Amino acid sequence: NAGVMQNPRHLVRRRGQEARLRCSPMKGHSHVYWYRQLPEEGLKFMVYLQKENIIDESGMPKERFSAEFPKEGPSILRIQQVVRGDSAAYFCASSNANTEAFFGQGTRLTVV
């Protein structure tokens, strides 16, 4: 079991472009969580998804950010029209209900 896989590990985008971050959960896990870590800050919860459903998106910015976890394939965190303030490390975690969550290695997004 390769664990939670995130790609790309590093992503550079110019202001105004779109960023797509992918997360493949551990085999057998149906819950996915996205967190963002800004420089010098702790990880902050963004969104919690189960297959084809958004369960809790209370931490997602209201505009430009969206997330999905389709029936087949990885979970995608999409950031449209990126700005410099979106530069951060984005972490994905997966679990089953009430079990330990496992984190991916993160995607470091740099907006230039």
Place this chain on the structure above:
Amino acid sequence: AQRVTQPEKLLSVFKGAPVELKCNYSYSGSPELFWYVQYSRQRLQLLLRHISRESIKGFTADLNKGETSFHLKKPFAQEEDSAMYYCALSPFGNTGTASKLTFGTGTRLQVTL
């Protein structure tokens, strides 16, 4: 609103010395508290959670509701303990251990010879 505070960005100790990584929290309800660790070039991983009352790799943490603290302790530090440590909080009974975790800013533990 929930908040987790880790006052030290860096804690440097000698091998064999006791370690205490501080964590204070604020939350109006019943929290679940966790410690996560990130070794160099590795993923963030769960070290321990207060409800399990385990000792993992010699580390323990006791939830003190009166002082709203969940300090991580180890009597004798080892070189391999050098890592980034994050304290985290979740509303009690929240589905899944990663659901709506609130993390502190982390403390880097450096164990030197």
